[in-house]
Amino acid sequence: xxLKRPSFWLILILSALFIYLPLHGQNVPxxxxxxxxxxxxxxxxxxxxxxxxxxYVNFGHIVFYGLGGYIGLYLTTVRGWNLVxxxxxxxxxxxxxxxxxxxxxxxxxxxxxxxxxxxxxxxVQAFVINFDPWGRSTGMFLSFTxxxxxxxxxxxxxxDYYLIIGIMALSMILSLGIKISxxxxxxxxxxxxxxxxxxxxxxxxxxxxxxxSVSAFLPAVAGALMFFKNGTIDPFIAFEFMLSLEGIVMLxxxxxxxxxxxxxxxxxxEWLRSFLxxxxxxxxxxxxIAGGLLLIVILFAPGGLIGWVYRLVPKSRGVLE
Amino acid sequence: xxxxLEVKNVSKRFGGLLAVSDVSFTLNQGEIxxxxxxxxxxxxxxxxxxxxxxxxxxxxxxxxGHNLSGESPHRVVHLGLARTHQIVQPLNEMTVRDNVTVxxxxxxxxxxxxxxxxxxxxxxxxVGMAGRANMLARSLTIAGKKRLEVARxxxxxxKLLLLDxxxxxxxxxxxxxxxxxxxxxxxxxxxxxxxxxxxQAVMNLSDRIVVLNFGQKLAEGRPEEVARDPQVxxxxxxxxxxxEKLTEKN
Numbered sequence: 001x002x003l004k005r006p007s008f009w010l011i012l013i014l015s016a017l018f019i020y021l022p023l024h025g026q027n028v029p030x031x032x033x034x035x036x037x038x039x040x041x042x043x044x045x046x047x048x049x050x051x052x053x054x055x056y057v058n059f060g061h062i063v064f065y066g067l068g069g070y071i072g073l074y075l076t077t078v079r080g081w082n083l084v085x086x087x088x089x090x091x092x093x094x095x096x097x098x099x100x101x102x103x104x105x106x107x108x109x110x111x112x113x114x115x116x117x118x119x120x121x122x123x124v125q126a127f128v129i130n131f132d133p134w135g136r137s138t139g140m141f142l143s144f145t146x147x148x149x150x151x152x153x154x155x156x157x158x159x160d161y162y163l164i165i166g167i168m169a170l171s172m173i174l175s176l177g178i179k180i181s182x183x184x185x186x187x188x189x190x191x192x193x194x195x196x197x198x199x200x201x202x203x204x205x206x207x208x209x210x211x212x213s214v215s216a217f218l219p220a221v222a223g224a225l226m227f228f229k230n231g232t233i234d235p236f237i238a239f240e241f242m243l244s245l246e247g248i249v250m251l252x253x254x255x256x257x258x259x260x261x262x263x264x265x266x267x268x269x270e271w272l273r274s275f276l277x278x279x280x281x282x283x284x285x286x287x288x289i290a291g292g293l294l295l296i297v298i299l300f301a302p303g304g305l306i307g308w309v310y311r312l313v314p315k316s317r318g319v320l321e
Numbered sequence: 322x323x324x325x326l327e328v329k330n331v332s333k334r335f336g337g338l339l340a341v342s343d344v345s346f347t348l349n350q351g352e353i354x355x356x357x358x359x360x361x362x363x364x365x366x367x368x369x370x371x372x373x374x375x376x377x378x379x380x381x382x383x384x385x386g387h388n389l390s391g392e393s394p395h396r397v398v399h400l401g402l403a404r405t406h407q408i409v410q411p412l413n414e415m416t417v418r419d420n421v422t423v424x425x426x427x428x429x430x431x432x433x434x435x436x437x438x439x440x441x442x443x444x445x446x447x448v449g450m451a452g453r454a455n456m457l458a459r460s461l462t463i464a465g466k467k468r469l470e471v472a473r474x475x476x477x478x479x480k481l482l483l484l485d486x487x488x489x490x491x492x493x494x495x496x497x498x499x500x501x502x503x504x505x506x507x508x509x510x511x512x513x514x515x516x517x518x519x520x521q522a523v524m525n526l527s528d529r530i531v532v533l534n535f536g537q538k539l540a541e542g543r544p545e546e547v548a549r550d551p552q553v554x555x556x557x558x559x560x561x562x563x564x565e566k567l568t569e570k571n
Contacts, residue, residue: 181435186427
């Protein structure tokens with residue numbers, strides 16, 4: 001099924017480019033730019049499962065990424081685990097935690113659910129600020145010995161980059177896989193009309209809890225990999241509310257509900273942000289512009305960039321899923 | 322023969338309002354049972370209790386050997402009881418075919434996506450909507466949306482179909498088509514329990530009729546019996562000669 005989808009091949013080509021481009025001449029600055037885009041794509045793709053597919057706006061999505069980062073850094077530095085195992089463990093642990101959170105807060109709908117997700121983010125941040133093993137508000141630092149098992153810091157960072165690209169590809173493939181599955185059909189039914197979906201036989205409680213948990217897994221793995229690369233973590237960087245909001249902007253900009261749209265929005269937003277941050281006159285206005293952009297998209301192009309492409313070339317709807 | 326649906330002493334209370342009060346009736350295999358009564362009599366509430374949207378306050382509901390009391394709506398569909406909504410609930414931004422595919426995917430047979438697509442196509446043919454399969458549900462007319470409600474419910478391959486005012490808001494041609502559709506559904510072996518205000522249609526279609534008034538069962542019986550019942554005439558029909566008027570055309 002998957003192999004027949006043009007979007008699947010598009011995802012593979014995009015990932016191959018991410019691997020190939022910085023490799024050329026060991027271009028570290030380019031790699032550092034691309035890793036931010038990759039993280040943005042991971043976050044917006046997984047957020048898309050909640051917002052675009054299920055119709056539940058999650059303002060606290062970044063909590064999964066931050067928790068993954070903490071668990072990953074703790075396991076590699078304090079416990080001396082291998083990075084890959086630690087990242088997977090972080091994903092599983094956070095996915096399970098999300099399942100528990102989800103069963104609690106997914107009884108709420110609309111604005112109430114959105115508020116509860118902010119509550120989850122704040123609660124987790126407050127917990128971590130007071131949690132001794134994770135260094136309270138000063139956070140944790142990676143010991144450089146962790147890099148040695150990978151053949152030194154230089155090599156470790158490149159390997160970490162490729163792992164993050166792998167998670168980016170997986171995020172998009174997961175989004176596509178869910179979109180063309182029965183599970184995805186059930187989610188879309190919930191998005192359109194949750195009561196009608198239940199009367200049609202969709203077990204809405206279980207479906208919502210599963211998708212919430214699934215949307216937590218890969219961001220947590222990515223968090224573990226990214227903070228391993230950064231070498232340091234603290235509760236204010238890991239659980240930054242602004243990053244959660246930016247994820248929503250990316251998704252709306254690209255086109256919620258669309259796999260390619262979510263990635264497109266992430267790429268566009270990251271490009272715009274790097275442009276604004278480096279421009280001396282505009283660097284203070286990055287968030288103002290993000291807010292304005294969100295307003296314009298919601299008012300005039302609720303389908304986002306991809307919706308605009310669909311309208312321009314109706315046939316692209318089947319190709320760019 | 323044990324009845325397909327057996328409702329015994331069921332009540333439903335909303336705060337101080339007793340919306341359904343101690344109602345009992347049975348529905349037999351292959352039957353079309355009509356449910357009539359004035360606005361606010363508790364007809365839709367009774368549907369909602371039967372299919373699990375509301376929990377009943379006392380009483381028992383048995384369907385096809387299962388106890389439905391306390392079951393959630395999605396479980397009720399899996400057991401073979403599907404319904405339509407009085408106020409249509411299309412999945413607006415999905416195509417007509419996807420709407421029906423949802424019904425087939427999560428219905429009694431819990432089909433996989435490919436099998437469900439085929440069932441959806443068959444059902445759309447059956448209800449005469451195959452030509453509109455790729456339209457968005459939101460762009461259908463009200464008659465189309467009512468038909469879609471029926472198609473989605475049928476795709477679940479139910480043993481019993483609850484129809485909540487499928488004729489309301491349709492023009493005379495559409496009503497004739499819908500009546501034909503309900504007949505064809507029964508001919509395929511699906512039992513039907515229908516709420517309807519259009520007396521001529523419900524009198525002609527139903528094998529038996531249950532009348533609700535203020536949440537209580539006022540009468541039950543064959544259409545002509547019910548239409549002659551002085552209590553029913555007083556509470557709902559208003560015309561003592563209605564039985565003759567409605568049945569003479571048949």
